[in-house]
Amino acid sequence: MINEIIVTQNxxxxxLEAIKRSSSCxxxxxxxxxFQARSNMTIVGQTTDEQIDAILENRKQRGLxxxxxxxxxxxxxxxxxxxxxxxxxxxxxxxxxxxPKSENNKAGDRACILCSDSKVKRxxxxxxxxxxxxxCNKILLNEEEGSKTHHxxxxxxxxxxxxxxICHEQLIKSRGKKRxxxxxDNNCGDIQQEMDITRENERDxxxx
Numbered sequence: 209m210i211n212e213i214i215v216t217q218n219x220x221x222x223x224l225e226a227i228k229r230s231s232s233c234x235x236x237x238x239x240x241x242x243f244q245a246r247s248n249m250t251i252v253g254q255t256t257d258e259q260i261d262a263i264l265e266n267r268k269q270r271g272l273x274x275x276x277x278x279x280x281x282x283x284x285x286x287x288x289x290x291x292x293x294x295x296x297x298x299x300x301x302x303x304x305x306x307x308p309k310s311e312n313n314k315a316g317d318r319a320c321i322l323c324s325d326s327k328v329k330r331x332x333x334x335x336x337x338x339x340x341x342x343x344c345n346k347i348l349l350n351e352e353e354g355s356k357t358h359h360x361x362x363x364x365x366x367x368x369x370x371x372x373x374i375c376h377e378q379l380i381k382s383r384g385k386k387r388x389x390x391x392x393d394n395n396c397g398d399i400q401q402e403m404d405i406t407r408e409n410e411r412d413x414x415x416x
Contacts, residue, residue, distance in 0.1 A: 254291075255291050255294075255295045257295075257297050257299045257300065259291070260291065260292055260295050260297075260299075260300055261299075263288045263291060263292055264292065267288070273340070274340030274341075275289070275340070275341070279321050279341050280321050280322075280368065280369070280372055281369075283339065283341070283368060284367075284368035284369050284372075292338065292339065293339055293362070293363060293368075294363065296363065300338050301337070301338070302336050302337065302338045302339065302363055303336070303337045303338075304334045304335070304336065304337070304343070304345045304359050305334070305335060305336075305337045306333055306334065306335075307332075307333055307334065307335045307342060315333075316333055317331040317332060317333045317342075318331060318332065318335070318342035319331055319332075319342065320332045320342055320343055320344040320358055321341045321342055321343060321362070321372075322343060322344070322358040322361060322362050322371065322372055322375045323344060323348075323358055323372070323375035323376050323378070323379040324376070324379070325376060328376070328379060328380055328383075330344060330348075330379055332344045332345065332346075334359065336359065336362070336363075339362070339363075341362070343357075343358050343359040343362050344357055344358035344359065345357050345358075345359050348378055348379060348382040349382045350378065350381055350382045351378065351382075358375055361375065
């Protein structure tokens with residue numbers, strides 16, 4: 209009887225370890241795929257860590273980094289910023305980090321630069337440590353599991369403006385068709401949008 213219990217326990221342990229390895233492998237596989245995709249962003253010989261360091265330092269001395277206004281257009285059209293965005297190395301990892309809280313931003317959140325516009329926004333508490341722009345680190349409700357986050361797409365996109373248009377359209381679809389507002393009611397749509405943003409922020413908080 210004791211031997212049977214021991215055998216059963218060992219079998220359960222082996223099964224549990226197999227499950228852990230399977231889950232870990234799937235997670236690692238996705239991380240490795242993202243790492244490989246980002247590594248391929250930089251064409252060999254195109255830029256070096258030293259060149260990126262020089263670009264960032266030069267922009268900082270001129271008060272141009274971090275970019276404060278027109279971030280999307282700046283990173284899409286300015287060649288030095290394009291190099292920064294596309295360069296990935298051990299020194300410039302483009303890690304997702306928390307947006308610092310401040311007196312003017314006590315929640316520590318901002319609208320994702322890749323999917324938001326002046327009217328429809330998705331706030332996030334994450335930003336790229338290298339580019340210093342806010343980027344969603346969680347997929348949208350209508351996106352398939354395993355889809356790349358806006359943080360990933362920001363660094364992989366060749367045409368940043370086109371990618372923004374795609375992500376923004378997906379954001380609109382994820383929130384459903386905009387409701388018709390009754391005459392004189394200017395708040396119901398805004399309230400629903402704020403509820404959607406709050407739920408998305410809560411999900412972003414669960415990442416990492």
